[in-house]
Amino acid sequence: MNYLIGTDVGTSSAKSVLMDTDGNLIAQSLVEYDVLTPKNLWAEQWAQVWLDGAKQTIKQVIKKSKVNTSDIKGIGISALYGGTGVPVDSEGKEVRPTLIWMDRRAEKQVQWIKNNIDLEHLSNITGNDIVDPYYGYTKILWIKDNEPENWQRIKEFLPPDTFIVKSLTGVTAVNHSAAGNIGGIYDINQNTWSDEMLDEMGIPSTMMPDNLVAGNDIAGYITPETAKELGLTPGIPVIVGGVDVGAANVGMGVLEPGRYVAAIGTSMNAALVSEKPIKNKRLIVWPYPYNPQELNYNFSGSATAGGITKWFRDNFAQLEVAEQKNGGVNAYVALGKESENIPAGSDGLVVLPYFMGERAPVWNSDAKGVLFGLSLSHSRSHIYHAFQEAVAYALRHSIELTDENLGDYIVIAGGVTNSKDWVQMFADVTGYAVRTPLEDAEANLGDVILAGLATNTLTLNQVKGWQVLGEKVIPDKKNHEIYNKYFKLYKKLYLDLKDDMSALTDINKL
DSSP states (O other): OOEEEEEEEOSSEEEEEEEETTSOEEEEEEEEOOOBOSSTTOOEEOHHHHHHHHHHHHHHHHHHHOOOGGGEEEEEEEEOOOTTOEEEOTTSOBSSOEEOTTOOOTHHHHHHHHHHSOHHHHHHHHSOOOOOTTSHHHHHHHHHHHOHHHHHHOOEEEOHHHHHHHHHHSOOOEEHHHHHHHOTTEETTTTEEOHHHHHHHTOOGGGSOSOEEOTTSOOEEOOHHHHHHHTOOTTOEEEEEEEHHHHHHHHTTOOSSOOEEEEESSSEEEEEEESSOOOOTTOEEEEOSSSTTTOEEEEEOOSSSHHHHHHHHHHHOHHHHHHHHTTOOOHHHHHHHHTTTOOTTTTTOEEEOOBTBBOTTTOBTTOOOEEEOOOTTOOHHHHHHHHHHHHHHHHHHHHTTOOSOOTTOEEEESGGGGOHHHHHHHHHHHOSOEEOBSSOOOHHHHHHHHHHHHTTSSOHHHHHTTOOBOOOBOOOHHHHHHHHHHHHHHHHHHHHHHHHHHHHHHHHHO
């Protein structure tokens, strides 16, 4: 039997799986770590932490599985969207922590771009109209403007998966999806870096690695040194799988255009894969990890989706968390059970889930979380229920950005699918039937598929049968009518409070 390894380095954890070529999970391992937030709206991570997590979990799945490592035919590596990418010096060492996707500090650089760059021309080249601190190129400019000594030391910026693959193979290879997601310096029409935009931004082209590859191409091979360290056989092919949300879509069997998928974990990424980029001023567009010359990933999403329910759990359900640690019921399950009879609309509560600013569709670093409508009749259960509804409203807001026909159902994956009531809520709020994967459809599975396709260990027909979706969850018409009214208020609240949110940001700077 042949085997494949899929490793995803995410925002809060690194996870590896080892699977056989029939799609059976043989072993898995996960390591958690933290995000550094030295200031409000800042978010950084050391790449060495990612690398350590990747190596540790790969070693663990090999140890747990006890397979003959000569039967491992490929390793796929995907990672979080790394913002700037890892800034490394001429010796390949980190110059500073990476400014990851959550970081929102580059507001002045955004304003400089808006004042000095032809935005219509930028859009024609990159496919993206939005200029926002989400994009890595704005964060790169922040380092240039604020850390001149570090800037002088930086040789190049490596996306997180590139950094890890280089450590394992010695080869520098960048997946097109990771390059495109940096934003304003990637030409989506030519599938390469834009020398013109790099020049206008004042970013040396030498800082962008020129070896751009697809996720279904072999990037390099495990070196003897890496093999000895991890207990592998030298020469195993490694692929660079790109941004993990794209890899997760591959894991759900999305290998052709036309299906709308929302992956909802700490953040939410909702996307439609298409042949041509969808032109919408509030969508993010970049090449798909698989077959990037032919397919594009058009997505939006919330900076803090499941992250707000985690915040609620950690701050207002300490007893449930303690009981879980002592072998009791999962804290999320307990909170869900407590709020299961709360009606649609949470008896008049609306939450804006902008706890870390917001990406699409509002694109506002000053956006703030809001709990609106509190009265003495409301309980903790109402508030938790309203937090869940906020994530569903955010998904509906994202769906509005695409004019494409989404078919008779949408797919939702991620931790939120552990709650049947929450899945029903997504259907009721959006008005679309919802299907969820019967098996975990994480980026790791996409990494395995990409590695299998790159090494010809798997065929397209094989992997299309791997992911089975559950039955459709049909919207409740009565609840949907109620949610239509609340969703209208949800959008109006943001518009009404937008200026006040900015004013609060200014006050906090004093």
